[in-house]
Each structure stands twice: as structure tokens, then as C-alpha cells.
Amino acid sequence: MTIGIKKVSRPEKMSFGEGLYLVEIVKGLGLTMGHLLRNIVHQENIYTYEYPEERRTMPPRYRGKHRLMKREDGTPRCVACYCCQTACPAKCITIVAGESPNPDVEKVPVSFDIDHLRCVFCGLCVEACPCDAIRMDTGWFTPPDDRRDKLVFPIDDLLEK
Numbered sequence: 194m195t196i197g198i199k200k201v202s203r204p205e206k207m208s209f210g211e212g213l214y215l216v217e218i219v220k221g222l223g224l225t226m227g228h229l230l231r232n233i234v235h236q237e238n239i240y241t242y243e244y245p246e247e248r249r250t251m252p253p254r255y256r257g258k259h260r261l262m263k264r265e266d267g268t269p270r271c272v273a274c275y276c277c278q279t280a281c282p283a284k285c286i287t288i289v290a291g292e293s294p295n296p297d298v299e300k301v302p303v304s305f306d307i308d309h310l311r312c313v314f315c316g317l318c319v320e321a322c323p324c325d326a327i328r329m330d331t332g333w334f335t336p337p338d339d340r341r342d343k344l345v346f347p348i349d350d351l352l353e354k
């Protein structure tokens with residue numbers, strides 16, 4: 194969507210009417226009221242969203258908040274290989290590996306945190322993962338919050354998405 198910019202040429206000196214200011218104030222208020230009334234009548238033309246009640250639809254390739262994929266039995270697909278943590282340029286992934294109870298899987302993440310205050314949404318973690326265990330296809334951007342620690346998303350949060 195492109196919005197046209199109207200160029201306004203201003204004379205160097207104010208006219209007598211402009212010098213009175215009152216006329217210009219009334220004209221300005223009229224313009225504002227015109228926009229207000231037009232937006233009330235034609236709400237479909239308003240370019241803003243009632244966020245967070247109304248969310249913008251992100252393009253399919255948008256790299257949103259991460260999610261960890263699950264196996265069919267509901268356990269994380271991640272094998273705690275540290276490839277994503279190593280590839281991350283912002284050093285915002287912290288993984289603690291543990292032994293898996295499943296004899297077919299060597300390791301599982303005991304904890305897997307992503308600090309979204311540091312993440313630059315480059316997607317290198319997704320590219321580095323050898324088993325498609327991490328994706329950024331949620332379409333969610335980092336939500337605003339009042340505490341920094343709430344923006345470090347733990348494994349339970351990442352598995353839910």
C-alpha cells in the first residue's frame with residue numbers, strides 16, 4: 194500500500210489571514226474533524242489494527258517466534274546437539290542436555306531457553322538444526338512485557354506453540 198504525499202508550497206511571508214492565526218486554527222480543526230468523521234463512517238479504510246485484539250496476518254515466510262517440534266509420542270524432537278546454539282550469532286540460545294530414557298535417542302534437552310530480547314530473528318538456528326526440531330513459523334512476533342525475564346522463553350513455552 195502506498196500513501197501519496199501532498200507537497201505544500203509555503204510563501205515566505207504570511208498573509209493577513211494567516212497572521213491572525215484564528216482562521217488557520219479553525220481550518221486545522223475542520224481538517225481534523227473531517228478525518229475523524231470520515232474514519233467513523235468508513236471504518237474499512239482505517240489503516241490501523243486494534244492490536245492485540247486484532248492481529249495483522251503475517252506473510253508465510255515471516256520468521257516469527259520459535260517453536261520446538263514434538264515427536265509422535267509428544268517428546269521433543271530436539272536431540273540437544275547444540276548446533277543451533279553454536280550457530281546463533283546473538284548467543285541467545287541456552288541448552289542443557291540430559292540422557293534420554295528412550296534407548297533410540299542419545300540426548301534430550303533438559304532445558305532449552307531462547308532470550309528474545311537478544312534474538313535478531315535471523316533464522317540461523319532453524320537452518321543449523323539437523324532434525325527439523327526448531328521452526329520459526331508461528332507468525333508471532335515477540336510480545337511486549339513488563340519484565341525482561343518473561344521474554345526468555347523456556348522449553349515448555351516453546352513446545353506449546
Ligand code: SF4
Binds near residue numbers: 285286307317
Ligand atoms: S533466530 Fe538467529 S538470533 Fe534468534 S535464536 Fe535463532 S540463530 Fe539466534
Ligand code: SF4
Binds near residue numbers: 271276
Ligand atoms: S540444532 Fe536442533 S536438535 Fe540440535 S539442539 Fe538445536 S533444536 Fe535441538
